[in-house]
Amino acid sequence: xxxxxRSAWAVLALVAATAxxxxxxxLWPSQPPTAEEQARAISAELRCPDCAGLSAADSPxxxxxxxxxxxxxxxxxxxxxxxxxxxxxxRYGDWILLTPPGPAPWLIPLAATGFGAAxxxxxxxxHGPSVDDPRAAASPATGEPGLAPSTARRLAVGAAATLVAxxxxxxxxPEPFGLxxxxxxxxxxAEAQAAEAxxxxxxxxxLALVAAEPTDTASLSDLADAYLAGPTAEDLQRAAAVLxxxxxxxxxxxxxxxxxxxxxxxxxxxTDAAAATDALAExxxxxxxxxxxxxxxxxxxxxxxxxAIEAFDTFLEIAPDDPRVTMIRALRQQAAASVxxxx
Amino acid sequence: xxxxxxxxxxxLAIPLGWVLFMGLGRDPSxxxxxxxxxPVPSFALTTLDGESFTADDLIGRPAVINFWASWCIPAxxxxxxxxxxxxxxxxxxxxxxxxxxxxxxxxALDFLVRYGDGGWPQVDDPxxxxxxxxxxxxxxxxxxxxxxxxxxxxxxxxxxxxSMARNLALIGVGP
Numbered sequence: 001x002x003x004x005x006r007s008a009w010a011v012l013a014l015v016a017a018t019a020x021x022x023x024x025x026x027l028w029p030s031q032p033p034t035a036e037e038q039a040r041a042i043s044a045e046l047r048c049p050d051c052a053g054l055s056a057a058d059s060p061x062x063x064x065x066x067x068x069x070x071x072x073x074x075x076x077x078x079x080x081x082x083x084x085x086x087x088x089x090x091r092y093g094d095w096i097l098l099t100p101p102g103p104a105p106w107l108i109p110l111a112a113t114g115f116g117a118a119x120x121x122x123x124x125x126x127h128g129p130s131v132d133d134p135r136a137a138a139s140p141a142t143g144e145p146g147l148a149p150s151t152a153r154r155l156a157v158g159a160a161a162t163l164v165a166x167x168x169x170x171x172x173x174p175e176p177f178g179l180x181x182x183x184x185x186x187x188x189x190a191e192a193q194a195a196e197a198x199x200x201x202x203x204x205x206x207l208a209l210v211a212a213e214p215t216d217t218a219s220l221s222d223l224a225d226a227y228l229a230g231p232t233a234e235d236l237q238r239a240a241a242v243l244x245x246x247x248x249x250x251x252x253x254x255x256x257x258x259x260x261x262x263x264x265x266x267x268x269x270x271t272d273a274a275a276a277t278d279a280l281a282e283x284x285x286x287x288x289x290x291x292x293x294x295x296x297x298x299x300x301x302x303x304x305x306x307x308a309i310e311a312f313d314t315f316l317e318i319a320p321d322d323p324r325v326t327m328i329r330a331l332r333q334q335a336a337a338s339v340x341x342x343x
Numbered sequence: 344x345x346x347x348x349x350x351x352x353x354x355l356a357i358p359l360g361w362v363l364f365m366g367l368g369r370d371p372s373x374x375x376x377x378x379x380x381x382p383v384p385s386f387a388l389t390t391l392d393g394e395s396f397t398a399d400d401l402i403g404r405p406a407v408i409n410f411w412a413s414w415c416i417p418a419x420x421x422x423x424x425x426x427x428x429x430x431x432x433x434x435x436x437x438x439x440x441x442x443x444x445x446x447x448x449x450x451a452l453d454f455l456v457r458y459g460d461g462g463w464p465q466v467d468d469p470x471x472x473x474x475x476x477x478x479x480x481x482x483x484x485x486x487x488x489x490x491x492x493x494x495x496x497x498x499x500x501x502x503x504x505x506s507m508a509r510n511l512a513l514i515g516v517g518p
Contacts, residue, residue: 091478
């Protein structure tokens with residue numbers, strides 16, 4: 001094989017350096033985006049329904065504002081950015097996406113790369129001196145014998161193939177190194193145990209159902225239960241977000257409130273728990289849940305024994321057969337004892 | 344040299360042909376709704392008369408859900424007689440529902456005083472969340488829902504007598 005000229009080496013070095021730089025930039029692990037950045041990025045990818053050519057992030061219309069609000073809500077409920085987008089596709093079709101799905105956005109750089117490689121091949125073939133070039137024949141001792149067309153072709157095809165292969169590898173690499181990874185999804189830090197894995201799988205299944213049909217109240221209700229079974233504060237926050245979605249869909253249904261209040265109480269969010277209890281009291285004034293939660297919040301949240309005892313007594317009066325009676329009796333005793341200790 | 348030229352032709356022609364094929368084969372006025380064949384999205388709103396109205400109220404008989412606004416002129420004015428006519432012709436067979444799109448109740452009531460109130464429920468959607476759940480682009484848009492609560496058709500733009508009759512037939516209402 002002939003030796004390459006200096007200019008050919010320079011071109012090859014430039015191609016290799018560009019490819020390596022591009023790969024490093026593309027594969028460099030980035031910081032996981034904050035919720036706000038995620039919400040903004042998703043809204044920017046969704047089309048505003050009632051204006052021309054603007055994203056929901058950039059439009060001032062009511063529909064765009066509602067999209068932004070719903071994106072925040074769904075992210076809080078634990079849907080991934082792809083699932084949030086899918087939920088809008090379920091209502092509007094692919095039209096709602098400013099970037100069309102499918103291979104189109106990825107084919108453009110690939111096509112551009114191929115085009116560049118073709119130009120390079122053409123240039124090398126045109127400008128590399130051929131075998132019967134008089135200069136090449138005349139100066140065999142200068143160390144620059146020129147580039148044979150077959151070598152140039154091989155080099156150009158090789159360079160193009162390398163670039164395509166690098167892009168291909170980028171797609172195959174796992175998150176967060178791959179090109180296909182759009183976002184970094186929070187994963188449980190510890191190795192998941194079997195029950196936890198099953199719960200996560202159930203959550204994934206329900207999230208997919210919700211993404212396909214955003215107003216499916218049965219799936220939302222199951223999703224709230226799945227989150228409530230979780231151990232972390234994040235689970236509780238997501239449960240609360242899902243229950244608020246349910247309440248938004250049917251404000252007159254008292255059913256999600258009890259679970260919402262439980263979630264707030266477990267998260268020690270006494271203010272929201274009290275507010276939700278007040279809302280439940282308006283919807284279902286006769287429900288035993290109202291004095292149950294009022295008592296719990298007063299005693300465990302604020303240490304207000306007098307209010308707690310009053311609420312516990314109301315609960316015991318209206319729901320003597322409730323399975324929670326034993327627990328409430330014990331709490332009432334605690335509260336009563338604390339009052340007696342105070343002189 | 345010759346090989347390079349042969350390479351250039353498909354490299355230029357294939358992407359260009361692909362773009363043209365994808366773009367020119369589509370009708371820009373046709374945007375199909377993914378809701379067709381699916382249950383009507385759940386919602387709970389209040390009518391202009393202050394009564395509660397939910398998606399469950401749609402079950403039991405075919406329904407026509409019309410998203411409109413008092414500012415949607417002339418399209419919503421043009422289609423109003425068609426809706427009035429349907430309400431008068433099929434008082435028991437079909438339930439008409441108007442859902443306000445980005446409008447105030449007062450402006451909507453003024454519109455009904457001016458162009459006629461057919462007496463069907465008019466529902467306010469103050470946040471626009473229900474329009475979003477239905478995938479509404481721009482009023483007027485009309486959904487045809489069968490007695491089981493399944494969306495059977497969606498009509499973009501003002502209804503005419505012909506389009507109303509054609510879509511009503513899809514939900515089992517007709518002469």
